Amino acid sequence: MKLSTLGLLCLSAAVGTLATSVTAVADTSDKKIALSNNYAGNSWRQAMLTSWEKNASAAVADGTVAAADAFTTAENQVTEQAAQIQNLILQGYDAIVINAASPEALNGAVKEACDAGVVVVSFDGIVTEPCAYRIAVDFHNMGKVQVEYLASRLADGGDLLEIRGLAGVFVDDEISGGIHEGVAENAQFKIQGSVHGDWAQDVSQRAVAGILPSLPEIKGVVTQGGDGYGAAQAFKAAGRPTPIIVMGNRHDELTWWKEQKDANGYETMSVSIAPGVSTLAFWVAQQVLDGATVPQDLSVPFLTISQDTLEENLANTQVGGVANVEYSLEDSLAVISDN
Amino acid sequence: MTWVSQLVQKPWVWAWFGAVSMWVIITGVSGFGAGGQVMSAAASFGTFFVIVAIGQMFVITLGPGNVDLSIPACMTLSATLAMKFMNGDPGLLVPGFLISLGVGLAIGTTNFLLILFLRIPPIIATLSASFLYQSTAIWSNRGLRVKPPEVLGDFAVAKVAGVPILTLVVLVVTVGMAFLLHRTRFGLSVLAVGQNEKAAKLAGIRVERVRFLTYLMCAVFASVCGFFLAGFSGGAALNMGEQYLLMSIAVVVIGGTSVAGGYANLTGLWGASLFMFLLVSMLNTLGLSAGYRLIVTGAIIVAVIVVSGRKLAR
Numbered sequence: 320m321k322l323s324t325l326g327l328l329c330l331s332a333a334v335g336t337l338a339t340s341v342t343a344v345a346d347t348s349d350k351k352i353a354l355s356n357n358y359a360g361n362s363w364r365q366a367m368l369t370s371w372e373k374n375a376s377a378a379v380a381d382g383t384v385a386a387a388d389a390f391t392t393a394e395n396q397v398t399e400q401a402a403q404i405q406n407l408i409l410q411g412y413d414a415i416v417i418n419a420a421s422p423e424a425l426n427g428a429v430k431e432a433c434d435a436g437v438v439v440v441s442f443d444g445i446v447t448e449p450c451a452y453r454i455a456v457d458f459h460n461m462g463k464v465q466v467e468y469l470a471s472r473l474a475d476g477g478d479l480l481e482i483r484g485l486a487g488v489f490v491d492d493e494i495s496g497g498i499h500e501g502v503a504e505n506a507q508f509k510i511q512g513s514v515h516g517d518w519a520q521d522v523s524q525r526a527v528a529g530i531l532p533s534l535p536e537i538k539g540v541v542t543q544g545g546d547g548y549g550a551a552q553a554f555k556a557a558g559r560p561t562p563i564i565v566m567g568n569r570h571d572e573l574t575w576w577k578e579q580k581d582a583n584g585y586e587t588m589s590v591s592i593a594p595g596v597s598t599l600a601f602w603v604a605q606q607v608l609d610g611a612t613v614p615q616d617l618s619v620p621f622l623t624i625s626q627d628t629l630e631e632n633l634a635n636t637q638v639g640g641v642a643n644v645e646y647s648l649e650d651s652l653a654v655i656s657d658n
Numbered sequence: 659m660t661w662v663s664q665l666v667q668k669p670w671v672w673a674w675f676g677a678v679s680m681w682v683i684i685t686g687v688s689g690f691g692a693g694g695q696v697m698s699a700a701a702s703f704g705t706f707f708v709i710v711a712i713g714q715m716f717v718i719t720l721g722p723g724n725v726d727l728s729i730p731a732c733m734t735l736s737a738t739l740a741m742k743f744m745n746g747d748p749g750l751l752v753p754g755f756l757i758s759l760g761v762g763l764a765i766g767t768t769n770f771l772l773i774l775f776l777r778i779p780p781i782i783a784t785l786s787a788s789f790l791y792q793s794t795a796i797w798s799n800r801g802l803r804v805k806p807p808e809v810l811g812d813f814a815v816a817k818v819a820g821v822p823i824l825t826l827v828v829l830v831v832t833v834g835m836a837f838l839l840h841r842t843r844f845g846l847s848v849l850a851v852g853q854n855e856k857a858a859k860l861a862g863i864r865v866e867r868v869r870f871l872t873y874l875m876c877a878v879f880a881s882v883c884g885f886f887l888a889g890f891s892g893g894a895a896l897n898m899g900e901q902y903l904l905m906s907i908a909v910v911v912i913g914g915t916s917v918a919g920g921y922a923n924l925t926g927l928w929g930a931s932l933f934m935f936l937l938v939s940m941l942n943t944l945g946l947s948a949g950y951r952l953i954v955t956g957a958i959i960v961a962v963i964v965v966s967g968r969k970l971a972r
Contacts, residue, residue, distance in 0.1 A: 360792070360896045365801030393789055486948035514942050521891035521898055525703045529939030532695035533688035548892060556702075556815060557695060571803055571892055639802035639893070 347608045351386040352601065353412040355403055357420035357444065358395040361519070362569065363545070366641040367418070367443075367594035374598040374645060384605060386412075397421045401428040407437075414438035414604040416597070419446045422489055438607045442600040443592065444490075452607065454600050454617045456592050458490055461621045462497025462541070465565045466505055468588050469539045472563060476507020477538030480530075480562075482516040482523055482550060484543045491515075494543050511535060516546040520571070524549035531557045540564040544591045547572040567591045568622060568642035573633045580629065589624035589632075595645035602651035617658045669914025670926030672965050676912070676958070677929050680936035684943055696939055698820045704931035705825045706890070707902070707909050709883040711927045712835055713876030714906040717780075720869060721852040721919035726876045728769060728784040729906055730899025731791035733884030736761040737894035738795045740885055741804040748807040755885060762881030765791060766874035773873070774866060780873075796896060803893040814890035824886060829928075836924040848872060852919030909934060912962050933962075 354371055358364055368389055375387030390407070392399040397420045405428055407415050415432055419425050419441055426448040432439050433450035442454035469479070481498060484491035495513075502508050512530045516523030523546035531537075531553060540550050544567025554561050561579070566572040568591035579585035596619060607613050622644055624632045636642045646654070665671055681700075685693030710729055717726045736758040744754035765787075772783040805811075816823045839845035847868045850858040859865050883902070888894040911917055912933065913926025937958060941951045 359796060360900075362801040362803060362895065365796070365896070369800065483948070486952065512942060512945065515948060517897075517900075519895060519897055519900075520893075521887065521895070522901060524891055525935070526938070526942065528699040528703065529696065529935060530942040532692035532699070533684065533939075533943040552892065557699075569803070571805070637802065639799075639804055 346610065347384050347605055348382050349385050350413040350605075350608045351388075351411065352384055352414045352416060352604050352608075353407045353410075354387070354389040354597070354601075355400060355407060355415055355417045356389060356391040357400050357418060359391045360395075361545075362639070363518075363594050363641055366643055367597045370595040370643060370645050371597040371601065375601055378601070378605070384608075387601065392420075395420055397424040401425055404428040404432060408432050408435050412437060414440065414608055416600045416604050417441045417444075417446060417451075418597070419444040422447050438604055440600050440604045440607070442596050449615070452603060452613060452615055452617070454596060454603060454619060456596070456621050457618055458493035458621075459497040459500070461590050461592075462494040462499075462543075463501040464497075464590060464623075465541045465588075466498060466501025466508060468565070469508065469541070469563060470501075470505045472586070473507075473538055476505065476509075478511040478535050479508050480527070480534065480537045480540045480550075481510050481513040482527065482540060482542045482546045483513060484516070484518045486515050491543065498541050508539075510541075511537065516543075516549065518543060518545040520545065520549035520552075520569075522546075522549070524553045527553035528556060531559065536560070537562045542567060545569055545572075547589075548575050551575055561585070563587050565590065566624075568593070568624070568636075570633075570636050570639050570641065573624070573629065573636060573642060577629060577633055580626070586626050588626070589622075589629075589642075591622050591624075591642065593622045593644035594641055595643045599646040599651050599654060602646060602648050603655065605648075606651070606655065611655070613655055614658050617654065619654060668923075668925075669916075669921070670923050670929060671914075672962050673913050673926045673929030673933050675929075676962055677933040677936055680933060680940045684936065684940050687943055694820065696936070698817070698822070700932045700935045700939070701825045702815075702817075702822045702890075704928070704935050705822060705828050706883055706887050707905050707931035707934060708828055708832065708927050709886075710880050710902050710906040711909040711913070711931065712832065712924065713879035715910045715913070715915050715922050715924070715927060716839075716848055716872045717876045718907070718910055718915060718917065719848050719852045719919050719922040720872055721855060724780050724869075724919065725907065726769065726784050726873065726880075727781060727903060728765060728788035728791060728877070729880045730903050731788035731795070732762065732765045732877050732880040733887065733899035733902060734894065734896060735765070735791045735795040735798075735884075736881035737884035737888035737898060738799050738896075741806055741888050741894045742799050744804075744807055744810075746805050746807050748809045751807055751810060754807075758881050758885040759878060762878035763874065765881070766877030767870075769877065770870045770873045773869070792896075799894075801896045803895055805893050806889040810886075810889035811892065814886050824890075832924050832928065839922060839924065844868065844871065849920055849922065852916075852921070854920075905934065908959060912959065 378384050400420050425446050429439050429446050429448040429451050439451040441451050445453040445455050483495050512534050514526035514530050516526050527550050539562050542565050547564050547566040548571045550564050566589040632642050717724050740754045740758040743757050744750040769784050772778050773780050847863045909930040913930035915922040
């Protein structure tokens with residue numbers, strides 16, 4: 320009895336070693352990964368969850384991990400998500416991937432997870448707790464490149480309208496900070512008005528329609544994504560010439576851009592965060608569980624669509640959905656080694 | 659000067675006073691041309707506030723504890739199902755609209771049944787049920803944005819001499835609702851229930867029937883608002899109703915309807931809707947940062963409620 324157990328142990332150790340030497344994935348075949356998500360109420364988050372499901376179910380099917388379940392809180396609230404994380408620890412997940420409701424307020428729950436030996440990977444809405452891994456987008460630069468693009472298009476500069484996101488959210492402050500830094504470096508531009516569009520078409524449309532009558536001629540609109548189409552509608556309704564509106568990655572934004580491009584050669588660009596970053600977070604968690612060395616802070620490039628790549632990206636975007644990039648294990652390893 | 663003192667006695671006058679003040683400031687800063695355009699935009703967007711606020715006003719008038727928190731979910735579900743069904747085909751406009759109405763009727767009925775049979779307070783019943791409606795909307799289309807039929811979009815943004823057609827339609831509806839409130843058995847029953855439910859019951863009013871019709875009406879207004887808002891803004895979105903919950907309540911209260919129930923008016927809804935739009939526009943025009951903007955918005959709303967509330971005290 321004792322002997323056979325020992326033999327089994329040796330055997331499994333041997334198989335384990337063998338598997339490790341052949342491929343790195345077999346070590347995590349009994350590991351369970353959970354996604355803790357704070358909000359699902361818009362098209363970006365839906366695309367993020369769809370990417371996760373598609374990618375994670377494939378990973379479970381081929382035995383890379385034992386489970387990869389997604390959990391979303393009903394209300395976008397910190398307390399609820401903290402409780403959710405505690406539940407996930409108790410349920411015995413080996414890694415928790417988090418899109419957090421707040422950068423600081425979940426730190427207590429995240430620390431508990433780390434102390435319990437759970438790997439925590441945060442993305443998009445990152446957490447500041449040092450023990451967690453962070454996959455961050457350079458939001459600051461995402462704002463700045465918009466102004467740099469406008470500078471390349473408009474030699475004489477001009478008046479700009481800024482559409483911001485949701486007031487009080489860290490992402491909004493970062494992108495806006497980048498935009499203002501860009502404007503400070505390009506003195507030919509002046510931001511004449513700034514409104515909050517909450518990353519939603521109808522809110523942006525309403526806010527822009529309200530401020531537009533008081534503005535001089537606007538040459539460019541700097542945005543945060545999800546708001547470009549609404550801005551275009553507001554300019555049209557006011558009977559004003561359409562400025563260069565920097566677009567996000569929603570299907571209706573890209574479609575509108577394509578229509579304008581075909582009709583009158585309209586040129587602009589699009590910057591956004593691909594919702595498929597959730598799949599990168601999944602693979603990072605898997606790699607950490609596998610024992611790989613991963614830097615605590617990873618940065619991923621934002622998704623840029625130019626005049627030339629518009630058609631290709633539009634064709635790859637689901638009608639009514641969001642332009643997306645999903646990460647395979649190989650893509651993720653490349654991102655990890657680049658950092 | 660008796661007409662002045664009579665006018666300030668009206669509960670709805672302060673919302674209009676606020677709206678006009680905001681407009682005067684915007685016009686003062688940006689000139690008459692801008693003033694005209696901003697008024698046109700205010701009418702466009704204010705119309706959607708008014709549609710949901712009419713239903714909410716009837717509900718709030720039923721008395722303490724009565725409020726419909728499922729408005730955003732109802733708007734989203736109605737717009738999502740209708741847009742998905744029509745899929746941009748103008749020939750399906752009528753059945754699409756009927757689907758939207760059907761969603762409103764179903765939600766209104768569900769809300770009422772929860773309140774009546776499970777004896778759940780309306781705030782909790784409508785809030786918890788709204789998770790059900792919102793989840794159904796997510797499940798049915800996973801947040802994909804379906805374009806409305808072009809004819810619906812054109813109708814929703816069409817203007818005659820700067821006045822949106824939808825605004826004119828809703829103005830006519832408002833007059834009809836004012837008649838319903840002040841001149842019909844149903845409207846007077848709503849007021850009576852709000853003033854004293856027990857007395858209303860003893861007077862022979864079928865309170866639960868009145869409550870049922872009121873919640874039904876509120877859900878139908880919300881679903882219709884969702885339908886036209888999706889047409890106006892180029893499709894349904896999962897978060898399209900988000901701002902309409904607080905807005906519907908704020909517009910009702912600022913418009914001079916008593917929060918405690920029993921006293922309501924429709925004139926104030928328009929003043930308050932224009933006020934809410936113009937207030938944000940004015941603060942944007944003055945270039946205040948988001949923090950100050952929220953503080954000033956809150957302070958002004960409190961001020962309007964205090965001033966109009968004093969007049970309401972009886």
